[in-house]
Amino acid sequence: MIRLQRCADCGAAQYPPREVCAACLSDRLAWESATSLPARVLARTRLHHSNEPRFRPRLPLTVGLVQFDAGPVAVCFLAETAAPGDAVQVRIGADDLLEAA
């Protein structure tokens, strides 16, 4: 399940998670869970270099910036076919990381 934080006081959604709401500083934060969340691709890059040896056998990797319909922006792995402007679904993939397709 993918989880986004939403403030119980002001309703703002946020990512990455925090212990307080960045909009109103409330600490009454709820988790919204779903199998996937709708988002739009903002940007895309193909990585040909990684600073971590464990990623090097998988290069080139496609990484993107997506904006959830709920508002926040996330860095995630991107399907080969996903291009900037596309509507995508973001889910948690095999590495316990966000993937958009």
Added chain:
Amino acid sequence: MTARSYDGVALCCPVTEPYVRRSEHGAAWFLARALRRLLDASNLAKPDIDGLCVSSFTLHPDTAVAFTQYVGMSPRVLEWLPMGGACGVIALRRAARAVQAGDAEIVACIAGDTANETSFRDLLASFSSFARDAVYPYGAGGPNASFALIADVYMRATGATREDFGTLAVAQRANAQRNRLALLRGELTLEKYLAARPIAEPHHLFDCVMPCAGADGFLVMPEARARALKLPFLRVLGAIERHNAFPDDPVQLRGGWAMDRDALWAQAGIGPSDVQLVETYDDYPVISMLQFEGLGLCPPGEAPGFVRRHEFTIEGSLPHNTGGGQLSMGQAGASGGYLGLVEAMRQLLGKAEGRQVVSARHALVSGFGMINYDRGLCTSAAVLGRS
């Protein structure tokens, strides 16, 4: 509210501990070398320095506090400024205000870092909690990847091309060839730039800085003290900083300069066309272009046209990153936040050796730092003038 002027403040003695690709020394050695060079340049003794501003990544777990004991100093003003690429101008601002208030008389501002096989990866892996948890696990591309995402959006929004980025990188390399302190001095043509291997598309090899070790520094003191010491000095006509500007922009196509540039130029009493050289924070050429726009050298979104209209070499229409910038000098950690400021000081003091911009009277220096998550959070800029 309008900020008070920096009248009466003297900026002097730019120093550099030469950059090296790798070093066995620790960060404290590099910082201490910069400090020693400041003493040598000013004929001051260590106890004369009663204020200290320090920036470093690899000094960790130590801070400026530990450094005072490391080098046996007892300053009455101490600033630890972990603002990365924005730290030089921010140190200048802190030091200038301390001097104006009388909290310190002579402030040494230094930044430095070491570099070894693992230091860069270690830094990236734990750069910030957001980066560690929500960026690094996605391929560990580091800033190359994060700024590639920004460059991708910027290119589509403005029509910027790789040739535009290359124009800046190639001009900086030409400038670096006249700077014995630059680590990268091999010829770079636009053809070679374009043919380089991809790193994080659209960024290729010559868009990316080379991590290295080194240190930079300068002194801030009352004008009267600089005169008494017979030290040539510069004036600070204006200076700004901003942190986490425009948090609701989904992608960083503008930095904090856009919030503060009117205040900067109003304080300076001159405009963008009155500076003879510009030193931007060039971790990537696209970021230099954001600074041209943010600081009013051209309108927002029009830096590609601006780049096509100008030549950025020493004798060009707009000398830019006149020592080669980080792209050709190397990025010595937090020193990257000082490099442009120290270079502008050398130019205005007439000490730029084989790369002197003729009749340079005013310079614009800009800083940008700390990609905490998806964007650089800290911006700074200063307008400097000859005394």
